[in-house]
Amino acid sequence: MTLKIASWNINSVRARAPIVERLLDEEQPDILCLQETKVMDGIFPGDLFRSRGYVHQLLNGQKMHHGVAILSRVPLADHGKHDWQDNGEARHVGARLPGGLRLENVYIPAGGDVPDREKNPKFGQKLDFVERMTRWSEKLAEPTLIVGDFNIAPLECDVWSHKALLDIVSHTPIEVEALGRLQDAHGWVDLGRRHIPAPERNFTWWSYRAIDWAASDRGRRLDHMWCSPEIAERTRSHRVLESCRGWERPSDHVPLILEIDA
Amino acid sequence: MTLKIASWNINSVRARAPIVERLLDEEQPDILCLQETKVMDGIFPGDLFRSRGYVHQLLNGQKMHHGVAILSRVPLADHGKHDWQDNGEARHVGARLPGGLRLENVYIPAGGDVPDREKNPKFGQKLDFVERMTRWSEKLAEPTLIVGDFNIAPLECDVWSHKALLDIVSHTPIEVEALGRLQDAHGWVDLGRRHIPAPERNFTWWSYRAIDWAASDRGRRLDHMWCSPEIAERTRSHRVLESCRGWERPSDHVPLILEIDA
DNA sequence: GGCCTCAATG
């Protein structure tokens, strides 16, 4: 069975109801992983998805910030929610897919503005978060797919200007190195670059603050899909739906879509 | 010349852009008086009206609350803004119409929840406001039209239940008496009841809090158009556009429309 | 129930 899996930092699932419906109608993924749902589980708009067949729902939300969810038309087994930093932030939810693969949906902290552990505690929290994920990855022994908003653009070609962003949180060497250690800890395969090889254009995020996001095109690749090395051969296709950035009332991130034999 | 004059408590002119356009397109009034525009003059959406021919604009707005405006396709002379209570609240703007009539656009304070001068200063402020308008009306010597949200429903048939609202701010005897004195001070003719005689249905406001405003129909007549006695004969028609309450993202008030020979 | 501001966060 080939599964079609989408991942999207939606920047509020409630504010994005019209366009998440459009995505489901146009792409018909089997599974949708969301980040930044920004809503408590009790008032998650589950009917919106249920009415389209996504009756299997794993939620890990909180009041105002963060929040992740997995919505699926195929049965899922709940595989728990990690709180790697034990701070109560809703940044992960996991599932076991039909066929046995594990699916991990993650929202890594943004890290604030100043790339300095001393001056900006949020930057330290981000690095610590990645470190804890690294420890966790080292012990992982099952074939796993990990997707989400990692808030780090690792390669030079993953940002509109490597030079301009060297000191901008999301592309600093210290973050890139931390992400590299995370990747090595399990031998994670970067599917974004397996299917769209560097230096090909592969942005997943454009700031809201640009007057014309498409014209200035100052994008970054912050969203990722990675898999265990032994299942990399089973991935069939991977796409970044850049056009969604131009939809009505868009998220600043666009959806990623993967097809994989499960 | 017959002038078609509309008055509407719009509850934020910015939030109501789509439906104020619809009102202008459907009714084509010569003059539109707005209350509760909730916007400073500097960022009033004047183009929205200008593009439809309402190039004559008298504004009296403030940051968050209150705010009134007169938008006109026929020339207006500015006739000043009263601040009867000298508290800086933007609750009045006046104009002189072609033909010489005066037009006064007023937003009387709502008065808070508790109908008690001691316990609720806002209730006292409302009564004081009406009193000061009364003193002003006594001295009025010109043919005048006064329109707006008076926040008082004077007659028993002006509310969905006289008994249930006797102790509810907007229909208490003390407010109704104060409004009566204001009316007597100039001999103001209540055009709402001249053209739609009591006890005919004549609500202009339905709470947002009702689940189904039309089904429960707990309306009140809070909005009014009054004129000097010597010009009452010149009014041609008067309507309350109840259907606007059912429009998309409505105001809780509906527009009133008057035709008068000016 | 809806509108407004404001302070966070991204």
Added chain:
DNA sequence: CATTGAGGCC
């Protein structure tokens, strides 16, 4: 620039 929610007001 765009979200959320708190608090005030109607």
